[in-house]
Each structure stands twice: as structure tokens, then as C-alpha cells.
Amino acid sequence: MASHKVLVIDDSAVIRNMVRDMLPKGNFEVLEAKDGVQGITLVQQERPTLIMLDFLLPRMSGWEVYQKIQEQPELQSIPLVLMSGRKEEVTEKLTEPFEYFEFVQKPFDQRQLIAAIKASMSKAKRRPGVVTTSTSTGDANAEVAQLKAQVARLQTEMAALKKQQAQILAFIKQKLMNK
Structure with a gap:
């Protein structure tokens, strides 16, 4: 029995399948939506434990889906991971630091996905109005989280920078060898 219901809202079947394949087997029931309208409908009907939302979608953009979720207090507490190949499109609408959701840049690997999911769950718990136990131990645990x-x-950012550095180094080596 799946312990988490994950809704992946992305117009790319490749991304939806990739997320499904990267999640630990048996722990997740993955629901899929190929556009924003279908996505917001599934959010309201299914009440997933996690939403993975592409920012650029047909019929209703990820930004519009995000706004609809924020309008409904009972949906605000659902952990959210925004996905995009271009972070600047997200930061045009939502300024950093992203306080109540996590962002993962496409393409991402399994480690980045899992880190983003964990971070989104932690951020969702810190959201004002979300019911949590509030003791000094709870506050310390929240701070540790x-x-x-x-x-x-x-x-994740360091890994991306290392990857970019390796690509630049490979490019430079290639150019030097072609001289």
C-alpha cells in the first residue's frame, strides 16, 4: 500500500514517467496530469500528499495552478515542488528564497528530486496556519529540519555547479585539442 500520493502535473510524459521511476517503489502512488486544468482538478479531488508542478503548462499555467492552491487554505499545506527548465521564469513571478515550496531545475536526477521532496515537506510544515505540535523541542526540530x-x-546547487564546471573544462579541452 502506497503511503504517499504524489501528483505530477507536467505536459511532458517523459518527465511524468521519470518522476514515477525515480520515486522509491511501493511508497508512492503517482497521479498524473498533463495540463494545469487537469492538475488543479486532481489536487481538489485527490488531496495528494505532494504536488510536483511544472511552471509552463497548457490550458492553465503552473503559475495559475500555484495561485489557485494558495487561495485555498486546505490546499496550502500540501508540500509543493515547482519544476522548470528555466528558473528565471519562476523567479519573475515568485521571489527567492522560496519559503513554502521547493524548486527543482530540469533536468534533475534522483538525488535532486528526493532532496527537493524532503525540502518541500519541511517547508510545508513551517507554513503559518499548518497544524503542528509547538513545543520547544518541536521548535528545535523544525529549526534542524x-x-x-x-x-x-x-x-544540490554545488552538484549543479560541479557539473557545469566539468562541462566547461571538457569544452576547453576539446577546443585546445582541435588547435
Whole structure:
């Protein structure tokens, strides 16, 4: 029995299948929506435990889906991972730091996906109005979770920078060898 219901809203079947394949087997029931209208309908009907939302969608954009979710307090507490190949499109509408959702840049690998999911769950718990136990231990745990999410995000950024550096180095080597 799946313990988490994940809704993947993306117009690319490749991305939807990739997310399904990257999630640990048996723990997740994956629901799919190919556009924003279908996505918001499934959010309201299914009440998933996690939403993975592409920012550029047909019929209703990811931005519009995000706004609809924010209009409904009972949906705001659902952890959200925004996905896009161009982060600047997201930051045009939503300024960083992303306080109540996580962002993952396409293409992403399994480690980046899992880190984004964990960070989104942590951020959703910190959202005002979300019912959590509030004790000094709870506050310390929330702070530790926040720091862990920040470390995970920094590790993801470092990995991306290392990858870019390796690509630049390979490009330079190739150009030097062609001289």
C-alpha cells in the first residue's frame, strides 16, 4: 500500500514517467496530469500528499495552478515542488528564497528530486496556519529540519555547479585539442 500520493502535473510524459521511476517503489502512488486544468482538478479531488508542478503548462499555467492552491487554505499545506527548465521564469513571478515550496531545475536526477521532496515537506510544515505540535523541542526540530533542507539545497546547487564546471573544462579541452 502506497503511503504517499504524489501528483505530477507536467505536459511532458517523459518527465511524468521519470518522476514515477525515480520515486522509491511501493511508497508512492503517482497521479498524473498533463495540463494545469487537469492538475488543479486532481489536487481538489485527490488531496495528494505532494504536488510536483511544472511552471509552463497548457490550458492553465503552473503559475495559475500555484495561485489557485494558495487561495485555498486546505490546499496550502500540501508540500509543493515547482519544476522548470528555466528558473528565471519562476523567479519573475515568485521571489527567492522560496519559503513554502521547493524548486527543482530540469533536468534533475534522483538525488535532486528526493532532496527537493524532503525540502518541500519541511517547508510545508513551517507554513503559518499548518497544524503542528509547538513545543520547544518541536521548535528545535523544525529549526534542524530547516537547516537540513538548506544543506540539501546547497548540496544540490554545488552538484549543479560541479557539473557545469566539468562541462566547461571538457569544452576547453576539446577546443585546445582541435588547435
